[in-house]
Amino acid sequence: MLRMLKVGLCVLGLSVSTWASAQLSIEITQGVDNPTPVAIVPFAWRGVGAPSEDVARIVDNDLAHSGQFAPVNRRDMLSFPSRASELYFRDWRAISAEYIVIGEVRGGARIEVEYQLFDAIRQVKIASGVVSGVASETRMLGHQVADQIYEQLTGIPGAFATRLLYVSVNRNPNGKDFYRLTLADSDGRRPIVLLESRDPILSPAWSPDGSEVAYVSYETSRPAIYRQNLMTGNREQLTNFTGLNSSPAWSPDGSAMAMVLSKDGNPDLYLMDLATRELTRLTQHYAIDTEPTWMPDGRSLLFTSDRGGKPQIYRYELQTGRINRVTFEGAYNARARVAQDGRNVAMIHQSGGKYHIAVQDLVTDRVTVLTTTDLDESPTIAPNGSMVLYATKDGERSILRAVAVDGGVRFSLPAREGSVQEPAWSPYVNAQR
Amino acid sequence: MTVFARIGRAALVGAFVTVLAACGGSVKEDEAAAAEAAAQQQAAQEAARAEAARQQAARAREEAAAQAALADAATAAGTVFYFDFDSSELSREARAAIDAHIALMLSNRASARLEGHTDERGSRAYNQALGERRANAVRDYMVANGVPAYRLESISYGEENPVAYGSGESNWQQNRRVELK
Numbered sequence: 001m002l003r004m005l006k007v008g009l010c011v012l013g014l015s016v017s018t019w020a021s022a023q024l025s026i027e028i029t030q031g032v033d034n035p036t037p038v039a040i041v042p043f044a045w046r047g048v049g050a051p052s053e054d055v056a057r058i059v060d061n062d063l064a065h066s067g068q069f070a071p072v073n074r075r076d077m078l079s080f081p082s083r084a085s086e087l088y089f090r091d092w093r094a095i096s097a098e099y100i101v102i103g104e105v106r107g108g109a110r111i112e113v114e115y116q117l118f119d120a121i122r123q124v125k126i127a128s129g130v131v132s133g134v135a136s137e138t139r140m141l142g143h144q145v146a147d148q149i150y151e152q153l154t155g156i157p158g159a160f161a162t163r164l165l166y167v168s169v170n171r172n173p174n175g176k177d178f179y180r181l182t183l184a185d186s187d188g189r190r191p192i193v194l195l196e197s198r199d200p201i202l203s204p205a206w207s208p209d210g211s212e213v214a215y216v217s218y219e220t221s222r223p224a225i226y227r228q229n230l231m232t233g234n235r236e237q238l239t240n241f242t243g244l245n246s247s248p249a250w251s252p253d254g255s256a257m258a259m260v261l262s263k264d265g266n267p268d269l270y271l272m273d274l275a276t277r278e279l280t281r282l283t284q285h286y287a288i289d290t291e292p293t294w295m296p297d298g299r300s301l302l303f304t305s306d307r308g309g310k311p312q313i314y315r316y317e318l319q320t321g322r323i324n325r326v327t328f329e330g331a332y333n334a335r336a337r338v339a340q341d342g343r344n345v346a347m348i349h350q351s352g353g354k355y356h357i358a359v360q361d362l363v364t365d366r367v368t369v370l371t372t373t374d375l376d377e378s379p380t381i382a383p384n385g386s387m388v389l390y391a392t393k394d395g396e397r398s399i400l401r402a403v404a405v406d407g408g409v410r411f412s413l414p415a416r417e418g419s420v421q422e423p424a425w426s427p428y429v430n431a432q433r
Numbered sequence: 434m435t436v437f438a439r440i441g442r443a444a445l446v447g448a449f450v451t452v453l454a455a456c457g458g459s460v461k462e463d464e465a466a467a468a469e470a471a472a473q474q475q476a477a478q479e480a481a482r483a484e485a486a487r488q489q490a491a492r493a494r495e496e497a498a499a500q501a502a503l504a505d506a507a508t509a510a511g512t513v514f515y516f517d518f519d520s521s522e523l524s525r526e527a528r529a530a531i532d533a534h535i536a537l538m539l540s541n542r543a544s545a546r547l548e549g550h551t552d553e554r555g556s557r558a559y560n561q562a563l564g565e566r567r568a569n570a571v572r573d574y575m576v577a578n579g580v581p582a583y584r585l586e587s588i589s590y591g592e593e594n595p596v597a598y599g600s601g602e603s604n605w606q607q608n609r610r611v612e613l614k
Contacts, residue, residue: 171598200593202557222588223561244565244589247558260558266569267562288566291558304559310519311559334556348556355554375600377556393553396598422557 024188024413031067039072039097044082058142067409159382210429214248258292339385346379552605564589
């Protein structure tokens with residue numbers, strides 16, 4: 001019956017199977033050795049009607065996905081307190097929970113989530129907080145609570161209240177493939193298709209405030225750079241030059257976009273002033289210069305060039321125009337992405353004939369290979385610098401995987417069908433919508 | 434005289450002369466002779482024109498045959514040219530195949546789109562640039578051999594449009610290519 005329903009909807013142009021399969025789900029493949037047991041007690045609902053989301057479950061899942069925590073199973077909980085006065089620490093020590101989170105959710109059209117975090121061993125409250133937003137963003141509020149708890153317990157801000165951009169590809173044996181530029185929450189939930197095309201879509205990128213995205217689409221049968229506002233849906237074609245129009249990268253202050261154009265003969269870096277559309281050519285070399293990415297201070301760009309014979313990463317200083325080579329280890333280093341601390345650079349790194357994801361520390365220049373799979377590509381770093389998300393092959397499909405910058409935690413984000421590629425992790429986004 | 438000159442067909446002219454001759458005294462002898470000469474000249478011109486047309490048709494047939502031969506040669510050479518890893522150098526086989534297309538394009542006014550592709554290894558954006566370099570290598574070779582640059586367009590798809598989906602060199606070598614369309 002469900003199958004028939006799907007077929008019917010497909011005829012109407014609504015592909016249920018595609019929507020369902022486009023959703024990614026996180027599967028932890030490696031956590032830390034002794035994950036911290038933490039109890040996220042179901043939050044009390046003090047609102048109108050039934051709650052739309054189980055907020056405590058969202059927090060629970062986020063902490064589990066981090067690989068650093070082992071949330072206590074609800075079935076093992078002896079009580080479900082939502083207020084400090086209802087909390088008996090012995091109940092939680094009895095089930096070996098080291099930390100306890102309780103809370104309540106209030107509201108109707110606008111939602112308020114209040115939580116309290118306790119140390120079960122020291123028997124003290126560590127933190128409490130309130131987050132609020134529109135009801136339709138309740139899941140994002142849950143992620144914000146998880147971010148705060150994660151920060152309290154690890155010292156590093158969480159990156160759960162963030163989103164992922166990626167390109168999903170469904171092969172069409174009878175003709176052109178289907179490409180979908182998709183936006184989802186960091187846990188893979190709530191996927192939204194921003195653009196559907198029969199021609200390739202690649203290089204999705206975020207504006208620094210998370211309100212816009214840019215990408216390359218071949219929908220006109222030639223590559224062009226577009227920007228699209230996530231609130232209004234407004235979409236604008238930024239370039240339409242002969243040759244490559246590639247690799248858009250918003251400057252950290254949002255005023256300019258670095259890009260790659262080959263209109264003057266071969267691929268070079270250009271800078272477009274987004275207010276005037278004025279172009280400034282940055283590099284001028286007969287080699288390939290491509291995939292620029294900004295250092296967080298906005299004063300220099302890293303890019304890939306084969307000016308030395310093989311693809312390596314170089315740094316371009318905007319003030320002086322000076323170019324310095326950054327990578328020296330290995331015959332192929334490409335697609336740099338810099339963590340917000342300006343120190344760790346994730347990249348594609350070839351070693352032993354295989355393409356892995358590696359991180360180079362710009363201070364010590366030490367290179368650490370993070371992956372053991374082959375054909376790893378498109379690394380993107382979480383805004384808190386903790387995880388590198390990337391695409392790799394799983395048989396003939398491309399799937400997303402993530403690895404902690406220290407290599408300690410790994411998870412994958414499989415889709416039920418089709419390929420998922422070109423991930424771009426958002427900056428911190430505001431759920432106050 | 435002008436009347437005759439305007440008449441098109443030799444046969445008609447002949448018939449007219451006969452009619453005029455039969456009229457006897459009203460037409461002078463030398464006028465009749467001149468008319469006959471003109472008619473003969475006309476007939477000769479007609480014959481020459483017909484011969485020219487026949488030769489032109491023959492030439493056109495020959496050209497068409499030559500074109501067809503060039504097109505056949507180009508088809509036989511194939512429209513896909515292959516490359517080594519991270520290379521845009523044209524192999525001897527690729528040059529031989531492209532030569533057939535150059536010969537065809539020099540004989541007609543067609544335009545061509547050169548689509549550059551790479552295998553799946555490494556960075557997608559870098560591969561986009563590498564695909565363009567491959568397409569441009571074919572374009573530059575064709576231009577150096579006389580094909581006007583305005584009739585050629587290079588487009589790179591990088592690794593986005595493989596013909597062989599699996600991994601491993603047997604698939605990769607099929608994907609590192611330029612397709613002439």
